Amino acid sequence: MVATRGQFATPTVALMTTYDRRSFLKVGGAAAAATTLAANGGVQLLTQRLAATAPAGHDGRQSDKKGYGPIAPVAPVNGGPAWLALPRHFSYAVLSRIGDRMSDGTLVPRACDGMGAFSDGRHGVRLVRNHEIRFSGSGAAATQGQYVVGREPDGDVRQYPGSYDPNARGGTTIVRFDRRAWRRQGGKVQEYVSNVGTVVNCAGGVHPALQAWITCEEIVQDAGNPTGSPEAQTQRHGYAYPVPARLSLAEAPAKPQPVLAMGRFAHEAVAVDPASGVIYQTEDAGSRQGSGFYRFLPNNPRNLYAGGTLQILGVTNPPNPTRDLRDGFPAGRSFGVTWITITNPNPPVASSNAVFEEGYAKGAALFNRLEGTWYGDRSIFFVSTSGGNAKNGDVNTGTPDEAGRQYPEGYGQVWEYHIDEGRLELLYESPGGSVLDSPDNMVVSPRGGIVLCEDDASDGNHAQPGEDPTFDTSRYHGGDRNRLIGLSMRGDAFTLAENILNDTELAGACWSPDGEFLFCNIFGSDAPGSGGTVAITGPWHKGAL
Numbered sequence: 001m002v003a004t005r006g007q008f009a010t011p012t013v014a015l016m017t018t019y020d021r022r023s024f025l026k027v028g029g030a031a032a033a034a035t036t037l038a039a040n041g042g043v044q045l046l047t048q049r050l051a052a053t054a055p056a057g058h059d060g061r062q063s064d065k066k067g068y069g070p071i072a073p074v075a076p077v078n079g080g081p082a083w084l085a086l087p088r089h090f091s092y093a094v095l096s097r098i099g100d101r102m103s104d105g106t107l108v109p110r111a112c113d114g115m116g117a118f119s120d121g122r123h124g125v126r127l128v129r130n131h132e133i134r135f136s137g138s139g140a141a142a143t144q145g146q147y148v149v150g151r152e153p154d155g156d157v158r159q160y161p162g163s164y165d166p167n168a169r170g171g172t173t174i175v176r177f178d179r180r181a182w183r184r185q186g187g188k189v190q191e192y193v194s195n196v197g198t199v200v201n202c203a204g205g206v207h208p209a210l211q212a213w214i215t216c217e218e219i220v221q222d223a224g225n226p227t228g229s230p231e232a233q234t235q236r237h238g239y240a241y242p243v244p245a246r247l248s249l250a251e252a253p254a255k256p257q258p259v260l261a262m263g264r265f266a267h268e269a270v271a272v273d274p275a276s277g278v279i280y281q282t283e284d285a286g287s288r289q290g291s292g293f294y295r296f297l298p299n300n301p302r303n304l305y306a307g308g309t310l311q312i313l314g315v316t317n318p319p320n321p322t323r324d325l326r327d328g329f330p331a332g333r334s335f336g337v338t339w340i341t342i343t344n345p346n347p348p349v350a351s352s353n354a355v356f357e358e359g360y361a362k363g364a365a366l367f368n369r370l371e372g373t374w375y376g377d378r379s380i381f382f383v384s385t386s387g388g389n390a391k392n393g394d395v396n397t398g399t400p401d402e403a404g405r406q407y408p409e410g411y412g413q414v415w416e417y418h419i420d421e422g423r424l425e426l427l428y429e430s431p432g433g434s435v436l437d438s439p440d441n442m443v444v445s446p447r448g449g450i451v452l453c454e455d456d457a458s459d460g461n462h463a464q465p466g467e468d469p470t471f472d473t474s475r476y477h478g479g480d481r482n483r484l485i486g487l488s489m490r491g492d493a494f495t496l497a498e499n500i501l502n503d504t505e506l507a508g509a510c511w512s513p514d515g516e517f518l519f520c521n522i523f524g525s526d527a528p529g530s531g532g533t534v535a536i537t538g539p540w541h542k543g544a545l
Contacts, residue, residue, distance in 0.1 A: 067486055067494025068543040073476065076534070078186040083522060083534060085476065085498040090538030093186035095127075095519075096175055098147055099528030103249055104192040106158055109133065109173065110147040112521035112531050114203035114269065114441055115508030116213045118245040125177040125512050127519055128194060128213035128245050129533060130201040133170035135226055142229035144169045145526040149196045162255040163197035165235040171196035172215050172243050174252070175533055179517065187517075187535055193253045195243045199233065202284070203371065203441060204240070205270035209277065209302060212242040216267030218284055220352040238264040238352075240281070242304060259304045262296045263345040265355040269382075269441070271375040273419060277301025280380045280417070282370035285353050288407055290366040292356045293382060293417070295339065311339040312359035313417075315424060323360075325426075326368040327389045327410055335424045337417070340364050368407055372442035372453070380417040381427070383439045385455065387413035388429045390464050392437065412439040414450070414487075428487070432464035434471040435493050436485050441507050445545040446515035450487040451496065453520065455505035456480045479503030484520065488544030496545070497536065504531060515540065 068087035075082045076094045084092055100108045111132040118126040131149055135142045148169035150158040159166060176190040195215060202218035220238035239258030247254055268282040281294040298308040316336035319329050340362045347354040360366060373382040386392075388410025411430035418425065430436040433456075440455035456472065463469045474481040476498070482505050484497040497520075499506050504523035511518055517535045524531015 066488060066492035066544065067496060068538070071495055071498060073500055076186070077183050081501070083499070083501045084536070085500050086536065087496070087538070090536060092534045092536040093182055095177060095186050095188040095533045095535055096129075096191060097529050097532040098524045100532075101153060102173070102191040102193070104252070105152065106149075106193060107147060107151045107153060108191070108532060109149045109151065109169075109171075110145060110524050110526050110531070111170075112523055112533060113201065113507045114205075114215075115510055115519065115521060115533070116204070116206040116245070117510040117512060117519060118206070118211065118213075119513045120176060123179050124189075125179075125517070125519070126245055127175040127177060127510070127533065128215075128243060129173050129175060129508060129521065130204060130215055131170050131173065132200055132202050132218070132523075133168075134200045134219065135229070135231075138226050139228035140230065142226040142231065144231060147526055147528075149173070149193055160193075160196050160253055160255075163253075164241075164255070164257060165197045165199070165233055165237070167231050167233050168197050168199040168235070168237065169231075170199040170201045170217075171253070172201060172213065174245070174247065177512075177517075177519075177535060179512070182517075182535065182537075190249060192249050194247050195241065195254050195256065197235075197255075198241055199237050202267070203269035203282075204267075205272065205373065206245075207242060207270075207272050207279075208274055209272075210242060210304075211245050213245050214240050214242050214270050214279070216240045216270065216281075218266050218268060220264060220266060220354075236264070238266070240267055240270065257305070260346045261298075261308045261310060262304070263294060263310045263342065263355050264347060266291075266352055268371045269373040271373040271380050271382075273375060273380070279304075280373060280375075280382070282373050282382050283356060284369045284371055284385070285356060287369065287386065287409060289353045290356055290360060290407075291368065291370045292359055292364055293367065293370060293415075294342075310342040310345040310355075312342060312356070312364040313424070314338045314340050314359075314363045315365045318365070323363065323365045325365050326384070326387045326407075329426070331426050331429045333426050335365075337422045337424050338363070368409065371440045371455075374442055374444055376444055378419050380419065381442065381444075381450075382415050382417070383442050383452070384410075384413040384415065385438050385440055386410055390429075390431050392433060409438075411435075411437055412452075414439070414442075414452075432467050434463075434467050437472065437481075439485070440505060441509055443509045443511065445540070446511055447540060447545060448488075449544045451509050451518070451545065452485045452487065453506045453509050454482045454485060455507070456482050474498065474500065474503065476500035477502055482506050484509065486543075486545050492544060494544070502530060508533075518545075 071085040073082040109131040113132040114130040120126040149171040172195040200219040204215040279296040283291040293313040300306040368386040386409035414428040439452040441453040480503040508521040522531035
């Protein structure tokens, strides 16, 4: 059933993830900080300060003095093994574990990824959480795993009438949190499936006017994929889907259809300009392909199914003839912007890069894997996970794509698009992995500063000159280290938390409306207790966040 305007009514509660211009400037959020830094030449200062921290030791201790102090393993307040290392006086609860039984009788799915937070009464928060369920194997052996959306304790997979694709077992779940129950039971009061029938739900974003979470598929596949599999998909994928955040347990799951006009490509995250309703989108086409930065101009901002125009960003003063924005210039560099209309946003052939290649042929800019994005103070911030001059040595660095381009991966960049000025700026570029390695999801603190979720998929470490060569290996579990990295308004990077449970990524960071709790996910694996959702709290006022 195609959603109508009535399904996404005007919101009746405040949404914590959107700030108006006045309040954002008052709290000194990341956008305001970036504006101030740029005005006084501080962008270069920010980069210099971060670069100066790179040669110091590992575990983020080179910047602890500027954050909240050294981190150490902490057990959750509601019991169980330690999942996180945190600074002193910080604590957390595990709200949800992969494989646990939810309120609707199904099991918590694996692959906990992007997430958004919505106000839910005086004491509550609604978390809408993505599950990046994808196939492994091929042909008849292809599987989406055990802990998929809708798995029941007896092993059966629940079927949901009206599901977009009954064989696609990704989707979203809702976790309802009440701070009054935090120490007693971790704060979770309810948990249930809110959308199923989608696949590889990686990131997305909050749409404040619709009170909806837009969940995005980070893959382009046709019906019948994988060929020969009994679980082969019945529909085309590669889209964005609005999921109402205020669904009750009795109403769930939602049955949204894809918003075709928003494009068919490897979607990552979205951020909405609340003044215009324009939706900005990032693309992660993978390590061997170029990715673009898009905007969707809806015909009706309150009904995304009414169509609209998809455009891709181009730059008017490119650094080289290929319009390559992956590396080769200093932080603080600005570019004039032009927006190029995509004439075929929903290509019929399952080419993962067809939309980008159309835009690139018309003059679009090329990035290296775009992921997290955020709106604040008339700017859109977005992350290039693999951009930057300093290279991390990750896979696929030497193999050219069909156009002969190569994609050596950097440690990451943070970009800022100034909406009213039509200007793109490189706000920050990581000088090395001990500072920041492969940022993914991002969020702005209510008190100012940025939180970046690392997704370090590197095969061993690749230290820069002067760095500790062991920085990439976790001392707690011996695998890749994944952290929450804070970036202050002064330009100080510091380690806020580390996943000490395993080497899967941290994802989905978002704040409660009162700013007291930071929620995030440990991605996990297809095994009980290997990941889930946590709520972190502590003396935020004493540091940069």
